[in-house]
Amino acid sequence: MQNQKLWGGRFRGKTSATVEAFTASIAWDQRLAPYDIQGSLAHAQMLQRQGLLKVSEARKIVQGLKAIRKEIDAGRFPFREECEDIHMNIEARLFEKIGAVAGKLHMGRSRNDQVALDLRLYVRDRTIQIAQSLFQIRERLINRAVKETETVLPGYTHLQRAQPVVLAHYLLAYESMLTRDTQRLLDSLARVQVSPLGSGALAGTSLPLDRKEVARSLGFPWITSNSLDAVSDRDFVVEFLSALSLIAVHLSRWAEEWILWNTTEFGFVDFPDAFCTGSSMMPQKKNPDVLELIRGKSGRVFGNLMALLTLLKGLPLSYNRDLQEDKEPLFDAADTVSACLDLMEQAIRLARFHREAMRKAAEDPMLLATDLAESLVKKGIAFRKAHEIVGKIVAESIRSQRPLNQWSASEFKRFSSAFGNSISKILRSEASVRSRNISGGTAPAQVRRALVEARGVLHQQEIQLKRLSKRR
């Protein structure tokens, strides 16, 4: 019995059903359908321009592909597992639609370079889409931060209260992280938008294809330089997943912080009912589930990255079937990060900050110990000495259970004569934040400047993205 596959000429036995089910990828690579058709359209048009297809043949193929695209968009396309993957499904359907001329589409092409192209088109789209989500969330952060440049709360190190900062400063910290994330994605496009078509199975083709023409029509500025590498290169997927992993790190850090802030103990933020869920057993519960899920989902993004790195380890050139396993981790990571960004954008929109609780927490005079030390430094005392003096003051305050803002100037002077009389002016959190008037510091004036700069960078990156993807 003959094997009915499109590659079945040399085969006598039919593929076993379990093998077919195990090797088929159509269940998930159907997501590549629009990219596969986009690539085939570009390929067919080039073939015609090169005289490898007649005008009438090319027209038929193009119309057939467009009809198939409509079927897919409408959810009417008959995906078949026995056709293995999206490429063969579409080619087989093309035969049904336009007959034997469909057999001309695959000339000079292999599934190896075809899927490499599909993946690159997909990664480009998701890169752009996620960059745009980052723009949106960053703009939201900036917009909320604008209103919080005077809201004082404790800054933490080691989860211990450290120094007073303003809330806008906190919000801009996340914005800074996401700005780096965006730039990383933009940089990566130089390694994504490179067309592999024309690499054939591994060695190129003897047919006179115009590789640059195909790239141009797909909006790719470059073509790959080595066919062996081109059909087995998944670096751009790893790079994308690495970038997504860092986004996931940032979102997990942010989520953790707001989960803490949302506890009864901190009480710095809460969210409307619409953003929370309850308990099946405890009637009073209202939980920040969304933030917990965002924190937890970092794991699957890292897992996807590890899956892909392991997959590629030790693979000799060129294409190996192992590479089929690249798709699910890629899709899952992109979907996960994309959804988390959308939800985090909602979180920043819906968060209700409890300024009074923040202010109260920041009032603890212990947070001003560094201010005391720096005031001594300004009087010429070596910082290390000043640190030691204030350390002793702190110890005494704990021992005597008398907060520093209840101390008189003379009490301070017992520890160092360099303390001035106006020490009470230092011992206020507003004064403290205002004094950190250094670039990147938490003084409201600096934070306002940082906000302006953040908007500027955001705008520049938007322009850069447009430029990079303009040829689509």
Added chain:
Amino acid sequence: MQNQKLWGGRFRGKTSATVEAFTASIAWDQRLAPYDIQGSLAHAQMLQRQGLLKVSEARKIVQGLKAIRKEIDAGRFPFREECEDIHMNIEARLFEKIGAVAGKLHMGRSRNDQVALDLRLYVRDRTIQIAQSLFQIRERLINRAVKETETVLPGYTHLQRAQPVVLAHYLLAYESMLTRDTQRLLDSLARVQVSPLGSGALAGTSLPLDRKEVARSLGFPWITSNSLDAVSDRDFVVEFLSALSLIAVHLSRWAEEWILWNTTEFGFVDFPDAFCTGSSMMPQKKNPDVLELIRGKSGRVFGNLMALLTLLKGLPLSYNRDLQEDKEPLFDAADTVSACLDLMEQAIRLARFHREAMRKAAEDPMLLATDLAESLVKKGIAFRKAHEIVGKIVAESIRSQRPLNQWSASEFKRFSSAFGNSISKILRSEASVRSRNISGGTAPAQVRRALVEARGVLHQQEIQLKRLSKRR
């Protein structure tokens, strides 16, 4: 507007649609449906025995649950995303079927302990199923090995030919790995078959439940000892994924070896057409895709393990919503390893060994250098000295391009007078394998003994599994 969730009493706002979509797990946790119903049946029956449900109430609930099970089995159950998860979907459906009495089922229970139970029932089932697959594949290996105890091929270290071994010895190496895998799974059941029901949300319940009765009726020999731990413990999932990762390692090693053996260069094995696939571009190609996929799929299993470890890192007690993310890695790893085992079982069944090619490759007299050295040792020469002498013989053989089996006894004696006249008897691969007559060694007699032992262990483990899971 009131929140219509089953937990919605205290909520005024309706859950946002995007939040609902993001937090809902029904798309994948519907796989837990049979386990959820199994757990609810046991819970309901115990409630009745404890007098917490009337007989008539319990009967209604049981009948309702069974009707729902039929709907699910038949694919007719109306899963609803707004009911979030499998637990709430089933409870909501129960209301539709039997009315207000459905509201009694959840007494003394929380989704926290309920899902912990569902997961444990699921992991038990997959553990048993995968252990059975391992039994099957091991039996297949043993059956093929029986016929290959005299088939000589080169054993490799560093992928360099090292010493002659028999093919059955190779096959038993994989069998040994899978025997350890089986035992690891069997051991883990002691940490899986522990019922968490009765832990409530985190602190237990004030209702007089009989936890041991529920455990008994589910076939679990033990109950958890701490409610805070019980609702947040996913160790059994990690342990299962660790065991699956090692199986994946073993399958990847085996697949790699047979991919090599299937090359033109090695030519030790091939497979029928039904087990291979072709190329869309190259008409002559017949590729061992199944083996490549098995090798590659190790990555996703490791990735799933990493996802779960990351998920759990740093989670405070007790339940956190992050834990919802445990399911997909678990399901995916179990499905992946399960499918790989099935296909590898086919591979061992369908493999056609090329004994002649193996024999030829094993004939290289270089592989007998250790035999030469050990023959000197038997004459009283220190092994290190013997090694050096044979090393020089090897060097001379390479230099002069004269294989050792063409050397005369006197030529050997030029390197050491201890060489006897019967050296040609040593220089045969059959003699070499026969001489390694040590437990675990490659002598056919030893391999036959190992086969008997392997069958014995297999049988014992089958009995052990039956005993461990007999109460189901």
Added chain:
Amino acid sequence: MQNQKLWGGRFRGKTSATVEAFTASIAWDQRLAPYDIQGSLAHAQMLQRQGLLKVSEARKIVQGLKAIRKEIDAGRFPFREECEDIHMNIEARLFEKIGAVAGKLHMGRSRNDQVALDLRLYVRDRTIQIAQSLFQIRERLINRAVKETETVLPGYTHLQRAQPVVLAHYLLAYESMLTRDTQRLLDSLARVQVSPLGSGALAGTSLPLDRKEVARSLGFPWITSNSLDAVSDRDFVVEFLSALSLIAVHLSRWAEEWILWNTTEFGFVDFPDAFCTGSSMMPQKKNPDVLELIRGKSGRVFGNLMALLTLLKGLPLSYNRDLQEDKEPLFDAADTVSACLDLMEQAIRLARFHREAMRKAAEDPMLLATDLAESLVKKGIAFRKAHEIVGKIVAESIRSQRPLNQWSASEFKRFSSAFGNSISKILRSEASVRSRNISGGTAPAQVRRALVEARGVLHQQEIQLKRLSKRR
């Protein structure tokens, strides 16, 4: 120029210096020295018993090895990179000490089975040592818990206050995790204590070794069953690292919780100065650095596991040099977890619990909503209905800003006539914990029972460990 290595007979060129540096493992595998000597002693004694060594030869070798062990213990052993690894370093040194007879030690042995043995001896030791640390820390937990069976604090889910629990219950939750960890280690010994010696390079040996005798003298109950597998099996290392990863998960969770409890906001625990460190800039800071490091170190343990899994992926049989990379991840993971356990043991010893702060936090009547619902259930109201009623009560309490413990019985009855007059008795956290009088629940009586059981399991596991490792 001749290669001077012990394996250099066939080599004409000297190993390049960079290759020597790159391939040498002596910098770290010197940690295996005691195990290597232990194995060699057992090997030599067996060789003598088998007549392969004369009594005088064996005596010389044994004395030489013991002298070398003393050198190593005293830090006077001249480790040499050009001798590559610990095995060759010791063998070369043996030559220096006892002359040519040293060359007889390696008969019937390869570095492949030798290092496999060394690793197994090492893993056994570290498994036992870490199990003992687990015993110690669990005992400490139990001892502290004994004093805290009446200390009430809020139990948390989603980091939101959920229900009152007693502190001993929290402490026993960690104890439960570590009990599982211990059992996992104990189970693994069945796969560690298996002697590979006699497997030779890959195929066994033609010399009449007594494998079981060697195993016996090393205290290993079993010998490996397949030489190809034995020289390339690192499953026991992966299994050990998987078990360590779960310990690291548990410690990271515990550390996270106590970092939170140590914040000003929670204020449930603090530590003496000796356990904390300060800030180079902020004089007031006292940070729980140890706990943060324990939390963070989980990453490197997971990383080590990932490194090893990746290492093994796709390795064909039998020994490949890649395997040399198994040691550093193993050593690092064992050292890391070992140190973390020691420090966590200190943490539990030094922790100062702030019972008053805990009690205050637990007083929030919202935490008793489930108690209210369950009280209705006891009156025959369906749980789901009761949940809804109490949900509305909660909503009203928030709206009116009147805590539930200020409500009169008649106010409750407006929501359900089933509420009794003694509702104020329910609305106390002590009553709440006492009511959760179910196995594994938080009622002090149950927790006291759990403490007794925990001690029992601990004792049984100690006996099991002794039995398992008695033959050493």
Added chain:
Amino acid sequence: MQNQKLWGGRFRGKTSATVEAFTASIAWDQRLAPYDIQGSLAHAQMLQRQGLLKVSEARKIVQGLKAIRKEIDAGRFPFREECEDIHMNIEARLFEKIGAVAGKLHMGRSRNDQVALDLRLYVRDRTIQIAQSLFQIRERLINRAVKETETVLPGYTHLQRAQPVVLAHYLLAYESMLTRDTQRLLDSLARVQVSPLGSGALAGTSLPLDRKEVARSLGFPWITSNSLDAVSDRDFVVEFLSALSLIAVHLSRWAEEWILWNTTEFGFVDFPDAFCTGSSMMPQKKNPDVLELIRGKSGRVFGNLMALLTLLKGLPLSYNRDLQEDKEPLFDAADTVSACLDLMEQAIRLARFHREAMRKAAEDPMLLATDLAESLVKKGIAFRKAHEIVGKIVAESIRSQRPLNQWSASEFKRFSSAFGNSISKILRSEASVRSRNISGGTAPAQVRRALVEARGVLHQQEIQLKRLSKRR
């Protein structure tokens, strides 16, 4: 008793010895010494310019630091564990050298921003160094490829012989991978060369530092924009490790291929004795250990990446002590990849290609099936039809055991009349490679063009690196 730490003012208890040992990082962060001093010099000089240090004070500090640098370079610096880390070790030593004025150095600075700077200086250096190694190895690849543009061997897909290619094409495939690696490193410098100094502990400082001046003097084009982010940002480390992971992937793939090529079965390459090692048991063995280690070391690089991602997951702002764990994975990954690159550079230099064996393997006429199909396409036959025809020819060739190059033209014509008479011209591997005359293809002419382009890109990247790091 007072705590003697530089931060010990508020502490009454001495740090416990085990805590000291556990928290100290000096054992490994001493590698940061040159960077720490570089940063302190820049800080001190800026302080003077800002009037915060007198000229004489600054001079003393600068001289002291330079003296310390000399001590460290000479290996004479007394590292002390009780000084915890490299920063405190150097500061304490500075006190010993120049007295109390040393106490002025730390003003406006925290260890939090100090270590962030040290790490950035370190990562910059390693980035540049590894980029230079990549340049070197790529140049070596190009130089060897130049001589192999006519060396024909089989190209492989699925490890099955696929189509003939030229060896230079293979070598350039690796070169392409490394070119992307280089560009990724160059891009990352924009996120590395950003000075965090002036961020203080988390909030900035009230002292009038000139942050840009410090950056300028360190050759950093940018300063960080948010102090909370700056002290806790380790993204640049993750990004570096991601880039190193991809390099490790590439090296593992290349190593795997050459291990295969070095087998007796392939026989395409071997290496001089100096690059190989032997067996302690088997006198004939000569193993490609270096390549195996390179393949295996990919695992630890991935593991390091995983460790770092896990470390960062869920860390709230700003600095947490967990971050101390960033160093060892970073150092290890950089050292590992760096050593692998050096050794791989040796491998490409020392490899002896066996052109005759390659040629013979490529002669298999089955490899020309695609050429046959494409010849039919040129006659107007649809590719899919042509594929099928040639598939049947292949099947017949296998059935009849008659290689295609023994077929007459008329035999081919039985399968399709479109076959011409000159079919024998197609059926030569040289003709096949020559025909793949498409950009990126394997035709010698194309490969020569690719070589020129590769040199061009290499040169441009060298210039880019110089420009990017010129300000140092």
